[in-house]
Structures are given as C-alpha cells and as structure tokens.
Amino acid sequence: MSDERVQRRLAAIVAADVVGYSKMMGRDETGTLARLKALRAEFLHPKVTEYDGRIVKTTGDGTLIEFPSAVHAVSCAVDVQRGMADRNKNLPPEHQIQFRLGINVGDIIIDEDDIFGDGVNVAARLEALAEPGGISVSSRVYDYIHGRIDVLFDDLGEQAVKNIAEPVHVYRVLFSERAAAKSREETRSLPLPDRPSIAILPFVNMSGDIEQEYFADGITEDLITALSRIRWFFVIARNSCFAYKGQSPDIRDVARRLGVSYVLEGSVRKAGNRVRVTAQLIDGSSGNHVWAQRYDRDIQDIFALQDELTEMLVGAIEPEFGKAERERARAKCPDDLRAWDLCQRGLWHTYKRTRQDLVEAQRLFREAIEIDSGLARAYAAAEEAFFFQYVGGYVDTGGAAKADALRFAERAVELDGLDAFNRYALGRALTLVRRHDAAVFELRKAIELDPSFAQAHYALSMALATGGHPQEALPHIEVAMRLSPQDPYFGQFLVRKAEACLFLGRLEDAVESAERSLHEPNIQWSRWAILAAAQAHLGRLEDAHRSIDALRSLRPEIDLAFTRDYWPIADPDAISYLMEGLRKAGLPECL
Template identity: 50%
Template sequence: MERERVNRKIAAIFAADVAGYSRLMGMDEEGTLARLKAHRRELVDPKIVEYYGRIVKTTGDGMLVEFPSVVDAVRCAVEVQRGMVERNAEVPQGTRIEFRVGITVGDIIIEGGDIFGDRVNVAARLEQLAEPGGICVSGRVQEDTQGRLEIAFEDAGERQLKNIARPVRVYRVRPSAAAATARPALTLPEKPSAAVLPFQNMSGDPEQEYFADGMVEEIITALSRFKSLFVIARNSSFTYKGKAVDIKQVGRELGVRYVLEGSVRKAANRVRITGQLIDATTGAHLWADRFDGALEDIFDLQDRVATSVVGAIAPKLEQAEIERSERKPIGNLDAYDCYLRGMASLYQWSKESNDEALRLLYRSIELDPAFVSAYGAAAWCYVWRKTQGWVANSAQDKIEAIRLARRAVELGKDDAAALSAGGITFAHIAGDLDGGAAFIERALVLNPNLAGAWLNSGWVRVWLGEPEVAIEHLARAMRLSPLDPILFRMQGAMASAHLFAGHYDEASAWAEKALRENPNLQQGLRVAAASHALAGRLEEAQKAVARIRQLDPDFRISNMQDRLPAVLRPQDFARYAEGLRKAGLPG
C-alpha cells in the first residue's frame, strides 16, 4: 500500500499566550478582552505581518504563528515585547497584559491551514517557561540568531519538556548591553511623523553654526504648520547635533517614521542646501535634492525645501496644505542673524545668556521693527527672568514685557509661536489669564505640533484651576519633544499641576526629575519643597528650601508673589505658601 505523501517544511514556530489570563478575566472580563484585542490589533498582528509571519490559529489568549525566517521570528517577538512595555507604562501593576513567547525552529507538517509536529509542541512548552513579558528559545534558535540581533541570550540549561522525548537546551532572550542602554522605542503616531536633524555646517566657519541651525528651525516650523503631520520639536532633534547617528535608532527614539538630514554651505552671498529624507523604519532613501540660491533668497529656499519634504512624506496632501507652508518670514537678513544669535543665547538658560539674548533680540527689532518672532522671544525672556528671580526692576520689566507681547500678537495674528509667547506673557506677567489663554488656544489651532504652545497651555490650565487638563496638555508637549534639552521646564510644569491637584507624591517626583536636568530651576525647587512638606517628608523639604535660599537669599513667604504668576488662585497660593512655610521658608 502506497504511503500517503505528507507536506513538510522547515519553519520557525512562535507560540504566545497571556500570563495570568484567567486571573485578569476574573477581575475584569470585558475590560481584559477589550485590551487584549487592542494590543493584537495595534501592535501584535501588524508586527507579525511586518516580519512575514502567518497566524496559524488563536486560542483565547494564545496564538501559534509560523515564520519562514527564524531571525524574523525573534525580531518580531522582541519588538512585540518592547512595544508592550511601552503600552503598559501607565497601566497599574497587576492589571497589565503581558505576553509569554516561546520560539523554536525545525521540520513541521502542514495540513490545510494548520501545522503539526514535535517542533510545534516544543514552542508551546518554551512559551510556558517564559517569564511574563519574556521570550524563551531553543538552542538551535540561539545558534541561528546569535550576533545577528541586538539581544543577548541567557543559558537556562537543558530542560526535559513535557511530552518531548529528548531534553531541549533553553535560552532566555535579554537585551544586549547596547540595547539595554538605548532609549526605549516610541510608538509611531497614526499620522505621518517626521524629525529634522541638525544640518551639517559645511562653510568651514564655526561662526556660521547658528546659521545652519536657523535653517533647520525654519524647516521644522514650516513642516509643523501642517495639522496632518506629527513633527518633533527642534530641541529634541538637536540632541543629535554633532553626533554620528543611526537613522533607524533616531526613528525609534523619537517615535517617527521619517527623518530629514542635510547640510548648509554658505559662501560670500551664495548658499547651498542639500537634504535627504529617509524612512527610519527601513533605512530607505525616499527623496534627496539640492537647492542653490543667492543669500537674499534664503527664505524662498527654506520654503522650497519644506514643500518638497512634505510632498515626499504625504503625497496625497491637498495642494492647498502645501501652499500654506510657503509663507516667507522677514526680509531683513541682518535682523534675522541677530534673532538667530539671540535664540542661541537664550537656550543657554543662564542670567547672563538671558541678558545677552535680550540685547540681540532688541537689535533685531531695531533692524526690522516688523519682525514678529523677535518680539515674542524677547517677551518670553522677561517671563523666564521673573520665574528665575532675576528681575532687576519688576515694575519696569512688567511694562516692557507687556509691550513686547502686545506687539507680538498684533504682528503675528497667524504666527503660532508669537501668539503662544505673547499669551504666556499676558497670563504670567500681566495677570490677564483669559486673554493669554485665548492667544495660546489660537496658537494651537494654527499649529498643533508646537510643543511650546502645549507647555504654555498646560501652565494656563494650572492657573485656571484645571490641573488634570494641564497634565494632559503637558504630556502632549513632552510627546512632541521627547528628548528636549529643556524638558525640565515641562517636568517642572507637570510638578506644579500635580501639586495643585493634591498629588503630592507625583508632584515631588516630577520636580526631582526636573531638578536632575537643571539643579538651579527655582520653580522646581519650590514645588519640591512644598510637595515634600505637604506629604510629611520634612527632611527632603528642608533640603530643597536650603538650596532655594542659596540661589535666592531674599526669597521668603512675604515676597513669593514676585516670583509666582500674577494669576495664581488664592487657594492655590495658600497651599503653596503652607507647604513652603512647613518646609522652613522664612515669613
């Protein structure tokens, strides 16, 4: 009798289930099922497709998948587990859905759409050995993938698996040293997402660095006007300045699909801009171009670069949206140079650099009295001066800050950055909370990708007595600029929001994060002192007050209002003062 032919092939087998699924279902049946479906739909299934896997079958909380490549099977498992860590970040311990994964490779039987064989059983047994959130693989998988992925293998020894005739060498997958120190990957937004890295200055003149940086800032601004794009803020992109970068890693760390890099060469009265757009998920080059022109046409060149990039990222965008990016800023290059130099000084965040920034910004305004960006930036310098306790003449500073802010919003009715800067100045210094909030809301309508506007909106919500809304807006600001060198400002604002929400543990935690980035952030020190004291941690509170007094010996309860926003609600001011008094701040 002729033996029936059996259809066999070599494949990598991936088995997964949810750790503690029965317990989770017992706690919240409908919620657990909904979350599991969301994880499958948004993360697991797309990753399987991305790495050419085929879902053979699902069984409640489990699934069986085959891959033609063992490297792809392991890569898929690693990325799924990393994605789950991120998705579980805000989920309370004990209610998280965590997958266990087992992978082996070998000969299997194909029958219809199903698979059978010893290797299938081994994968299932390996999955049962995995920790929640972990991956276990067989010895052959380890041999085939060793050195080909950024992972390490921990030898768990030979195991006698249930109903498997021979012992199986088991390895647990761990992040490699490089991967363990890398920043965690961020989930890609639903809409097209982009980061513009600092352009290389090819002029051979270190003094022109500010010019190359300014070029990138203008391109980021042009791109960020599109509501259909998610654009990473300038300060996060600039953390890569001067570094050799891996574009795929940049994409993972910033949570973007596309990365633009390039160079600027300025000589005499000519400038050349080169740029290339890369798909960070694959490393593929999508677009490259070169733009040459006279220096007086610099803004036209910037608009052309921005328009071309947008066309490459989202070719189906309506032409009207593309044309919206073609808005020239100022026509006076000398004023523009002063503005760029002023912003470079501002980003140093010291009293001296703040004074230098104001000098340069005033010079920019003198050269071009219609330069809206300079007015907004100068007004914001006064806000920072007050926040840090650097005010030389509070009455005169208040008058001047309001004048600059009023000019910024008059000239910049359609300029989100100017409206945001003017709005925060009106609210913080003039005490016009409603007017300031309206300008900031207008800025967010014009440019929902502007991290600074979300930060300012967060502050306004704090002062309006809406700390929970403020927390949401500040989280949005940090997502738009996750590597921002001034992340401490966002963290400090988040600390204040939690303080006035009565979340003293969260407030002190956020304040400590801000202070790790900027130990001299007086707003962060004040919140740390007040929140620690209100939570009963007097020793930590007293340490914070001692540091405040070192930086600002004249600071006391009686002159708090000089450092705090003019619009702080009486009950919030009283809570703040109570905390600082308990912390030991003199009256």
C-alpha cells in the first residue's frame, strides 16, 4: 500500500466572483484587468490577511479563499462588501466592480497549495445564489456564527444547486443598513385584525414522490380559497403562505410576521386511490395546538374532505359561526376528477412563473378543459398563466393574444360567476385590453366575494391607477400588502404604489416605493421604468439615466413606442406624463 495519505482538514471557504465580468471585459478589456488587479492587491488581499485567511487561487474573475474559522470568513466577507460599496460610491457605473460571495464550512482535500472537495463546491454554488454585492452562506456557517457577529440573516430555505446531490439550506447575510432595516421591518409584529385571522402553511408532501407535490399544494390552495370565502375570516394570501414552503419555521414567528391569531399546518400522503391528510391548528401566540385531526379517505372523496376540514376549522376558531357561513366555504367541484387533477398540476407550474413552466401550465389547463368543458377554474387559470407570460415578455403582446385571454376569462365567469378567482381573471384581462371601467367592476365583484384575496386588491389598484383614478388605487395596494406581507412578488405591489404616486405627482413617494421594489426578488422591467420617470421629473437626470441603463439590461429592445403600446394606461394625462419622464430619462422614441 502507498504511504501517502490524502490530507484533509475542516475549513471555512469563501468563493468570490465579479458581477458582469464578461460584459466589462467586452467593453474595456485592458482597463477592467488593470482595475481588478489593483483592487486585489490594494484591498482584497490585505483584507484577507487581516482575518487570517489565505488566497488559494484566482481564476479570471473568480477568487477562492480559505479561513481557519467561519467567524473570520464572514467577518472578512462583510468588511469586503462594505468596503466595495464605499469604493464604488464615486465611480461611474462602468468602472464599478461588485462581488458575489458564497461561504461554506466543510471538509476539504489539500493538494499542495490547492483545495478540493464538496466543501469547496458548495461555496461556489452559494456564490452563484448571492445578489450583486451580497453574501450567501450555508446552514453550517449560520450555525457557527449566529449570535457571534453583528449581522442579520434572511432564511432562503433549501435550494437545489447544480452537481450537489442534496439541497443546500441557504441564508442571505444582511449587513448593510438598508438590508438590516428591511429585515427589522419584516420581523416586526403586525397588529392582529379585528376578526379571526389565519395563515395556512403549505401542506407537506409525505408521499416520497416529487410528482405528488402538486397534489399537496392543491389541497393547501383549496383550503385557502374556501376559508377566504367566509367574510368574517382574515386569511393570509397564498403567496405569503407559500413563502414558507420547504421550511420548518417557528409557528409563533410565522404568526408574528404575518399578523395572525392562528396557523394551520399539515401533511398529505397519497398512495394509489387513498389519501391521508393530517392537519393541526395552532395558536400563534403560544404555539399550543388548538385542534388536530387525521383523515383517511378514498381519493374520490377529496372535495368532501376539504369541506370537512373547513367546517372543523371554523368550529375551532369561531364557534358561533353557523351552518350558513360554513356552506359559503364550499367550492364548486368539477364533474371529472381527472380535470381537477390536471388543473392543480397547471396551477403548480403557473406559480413557478418561468417560461417553460407557463407553457406547460397552458397545456395542462387546455387538456383539463377538453376533459371537462364546464370546469370554470381551468379557463380562469389559463388567463392567469397568460398574464404572467405577458408581463414576463414570453408571448406575443398583440391584440389577438389579449383577446384570446379575455375570451377564456369571460367563459370562466359564464360558468361560475360566484368564484372570486374567475372575476379576478376577467378583471385583469379587461385591464390589458384597456376596458378599465369593466375591469374595475369585475375586480370589485371579486373582492366582494373574497375580501381576503390579495391579488384581486392588487389587480384593482392597477386598473384604477391606469384608468385615471390613482388616488382610489392606493388603499387597495395597501390592503394587498397587508394580506400578503411575505409575497414573493411583493415588489410588484410596491411598483403599483409607485405608479399611482407618479400619476398623482407625488414624485418622492414614487421614487421611494420604486427603489424599495428593486430590493425585492423577481424584478421586472416596469420597476426601473417607473423609477426612471419619477427621477427625471424631479430633475435627477443622472440617476434617471442609470435607471434607464438598468431597464435596458433587462429589456434591450425597449423604446417609448413599445412602452406606450404595452402599458395598459387609458388615461391620456397619465400616459403622457409617463412618456415625458422616460423621454427625459433617455429612452428613445423608436429603435
């Protein structure tokens, strides 16, 4: 046997990468290399030495660093990112250098001066998940440093990463004053509503089959919808509830952050034609169980099971609710379970909102309609998927496509006008074709049917603001943000608020809301457009030009002609004011 043994040790690994390096090199290769080389020599390398670290290697725009402890690694990373922000303050955008940093603690293999192993690989994957100027760490790093360093953390949950067998639990480090303030705002307790309030966490799929994930999600969504129809309930919206998917949070923290009295959690195990659903209703203030139950049913009884769960919940939270109110929570069931199954699969894909998922969702909704042409929800869901395709820029934005979406939504309301989701879908479709008065009517009807429907309040605010009533829009966007405070698309709520403020001439408020929206995930180009227009009207032309540059990095082909045609604004004064601001900001009339 060889006397050589593989050398291993436990270390904290930092993977660093320059944001937009290829673009910078394409613009100014010599200057970029010189600036990066100077930055490493004058700032990065001394900072690493200060925290007892070792530069393992540099590869183009990448740097691999080893530290003896997680505390040293994160402390150094925070100092580096803060220092980079200071260095970039007075530099033009094209000369600014930003890092993404990923940190992991793990076993590494030493080969002369180089290191290898999963500990290194995970750090590299974490770096790719970090925001520009940000830091992502693994749960092992979090466990080592939590409470030892004066920073805050944002739990991003488990993330599937390339070439790593198991999902990695990721935390974002909040080290800037703005990020820390945002975290404190998010964790601040919300006041309880004056009626019974509840959040329903995503039911856990216990089937051991990822293909059944849609089924567990469907049970959760049906229960949210059913409870929302009871007017005396304050029900947290679907998107904020699903922000906790894949996590095991402290229920008391969930209740505090969402501002509810009760939290429902549960699981679904499906095997063949049998399904087992367990549910626990928990007091949000104490964490004590109020009620728990297990249901074993044939799959054909799934709608009766939903009704039974809803009735039990109502009885546990508000005993004086009578049979009449419980009956309102009954959803209309499709005639064919296969159609319902396809519709649930389609919704599962819809909420992922990627180009491929939305195409698959449309296919599933149309297949469901072929099986059951009376399934109203499938028509409305097809319009929902189209709307996301439209705002994402994935489909034709012409009149024919919008008319097709409108036809589907109208059919949904014809089949079931008492379903708030159907009215909401029709309202959004009408907004896109600039029939704002009709859109407002449908969206008000949706809210009348389901007062806790956050997306309907959001859609109504959009229809009002773009239809010439921005002042009336603001209360509805505030309600949407209260109903869904952890919404993954909370940034869209903020940009609707910015839009209404812009049209009202409240330019400072418009800038504030638009800037806040850009710190939320799932950024869409409209956020930069509103910000640029407001900045230009305020005379902050340098800021406005930078916002236009950011806008065009997301949508290179954009011009005023496209924006005028795309944005469903019926009020001539509002569209003129928006176009004037964008023109001042530097957006051309036509490319």
